Amino acid sequence: MVTIKQIADLCGVSRGTVDRVINERGNVKTETRDLVLNVIKKLEYRPNPAGKALSARKNNPVVGILIPAEGNPFFDDVIRGIKTAAEKYEIYGLNILFHTTRGYNIRAQLQILDELKNKINALIISPINDPLIINKINEFVDEGIFVVTLNNDADESHRHCYVGSNYVNGGETAGALLQMIAPPKANIGIIMGSSKILGHRQRLKGFEYSINKNNDFRIIDIQENDDDDICSYDKTREMIIRYPEINALFIVAAGVYGACRAVLSLNRQDNLTILAFDTVPTTIEMMKNHVIKAVIYQHPYRQGQRAMQIIFEYLVNGIDPDKTKHIMKNEIKILENL
């Protein structure tokens, strides 16, 4: 374990100077800088995060969090992950400012972002993919705020990291699974949230890619429910009544409960194979009732936890993230391994 003190002694300079070199604070003669850098390299110096964390106590770093969680139980586990991690890191002096919005409202996101701007050192956001939001994220980055996108990426922006799932792969996995668990010849109805939402389009794309490889599987109809359970109920009912040959249902996003209730209202639960995403309580209920066969799961708790961890390591331990995309695997959950 090499320390700054050792580097300083070996180079015949003070620890302050070594610190200036390591952290690129300037005000160092080129020659001494080169000397220090060489010794650092030769001794494979790595800073001790505990030392960093201790002196970072004076910074009182703050993380702003902005998530469209209201009315969307999917985010409950994400938030649990964030808050559990935040509690763990509180003792290091890391604090959070927690905000939620209802649905994907650009104006609401912008307003909260403006409020947060001069109060935070890092931001966790599940952004809307809109130029106004992208610009705002870039503003934050330009001011030295560390930005992590969570569950939904904004890769056109200059955000530092994304934590979330691979949506195309989620759809593809769902498609392949459905071919295993549905009857040999299946007519599929699809209920999606909104084609305006990137993740939903990507899941659909992956699903279609997978299904189209199989001549015995056909997609009969696709309807949008705007992530609303009542709308989902109506649209699903209409779809199943109109196309009674449908024997498999793929629910791309929210509105799972409404869709299942529609199936139940038509008493079709025993001859319809239903596949959905995420393990919100109403979905688990429908799995227990054997209405939903399986779901694709994207580790929501770990998503929240990981986002906080990345920021903690950056702000407190002074460690840069090792990659920009932190992708949680899509898992298959049935009742038994929930």
Add this chain to the structure above:
Amino acid sequence: MVTIKQIADLCGVSRGTVDRVINERGNVKTETRDLVLNVIKKLEYRPNPAGKALSARKNNPVVGILIPAEGNPFFDDVIRGIKTAAEKYEIYGLNILFHTTRGYNIRAQLQILDELKNKINALIISPINDPLIINKINEFVDEGIFVVTLNNDADESHRHCYVGSNYVNGGETAGALLQMIAPPKANIGIIMGSSKILGHRQRLKGFEYSINKNNDFRIIDIQENDDDDICSYDKTREMIIRYPEINALFIVAAGVYGACRAVLSLNRQDNLTILAFDTVPTTIEMMKNHVIKAVIYQHPYRQGQRAMQIIFEYLVNGIDPDKTKHIMKNEIKILENL
């Protein structure tokens, strides 16, 4: 953020005394002890792990690791998890002594444990469930060594933590999944490792529990392959030849490759539904060849990582683990979500 200094000032004692109370080092008058404890409680004092980590640098803590990994590729990912974490923690002064054995050899485990005993502060072990090993673990615990069992528990011992999966649930999940992906009426052949190994027995139990709920599914035969691919090949061939009605194969532990090769040698891959555990390279190969339909996955990388993390937090940050059993979920993997 309350610090020891603040507690000391408020109580009118020195920081040394507060430290003595917090860490129960004795040599404190009962009255001062009570006073300090009260203030600590009132102010909700939590020690700052960074401070602890820094002063722990002088301890040079060492973790012994003992895993029956030789010739068992399952452990490759577990070890990757351990080593990646160990590298991350090295800078804090935490070092490891890494040992493996071939198979479950009691004598070999005991010998390495004796070698390690006076060199380590913590132990990660995937123990054999034998009284000799249990006793040895208890010896370690009695000497103040922090013991974590990994992937296989020894809950009759005094080990501090277990990190691993729930084997009964793994079998149950496999059974439920098989009922979804096998033909409506299935005759099942089972290839297990050894009934001497607890985890294998537990998986079998969970599987049988799940299968026995279904009158259309029957278990035709159970053979043991001793986790050996050649043996697995022979036993599987014999089984399938003897019971040609078998149309589903459940492989409980290792020897997956041998079993699959047996199926291929009899050209039965297209009318046999094969289910196995874990994603070792040869298993993935057989999934790509569409010989294996699905596997149950137990997060091996995270198991290794978590074991190291628990020990790091204990030894370096001075944080006791929040629970004794750290169970990784059983996940279902198909080719698409590997």
Add this chain to the structure above:
DNA sequence: CTGAAAGCGCTTACAG
């Protein structure tokens, strides 16, 4: 451009 000193929160001898 550089160094000496103090401080972050904890623990550890040492002295009494």
Add this chain to the structure above:
DNA sequence: CTGAAAGCGCTTACAG
């Protein structure tokens, strides 16, 4: 039974 001091590895004013 208790306190003062030094140290773990880093950063931050401050002085020159």
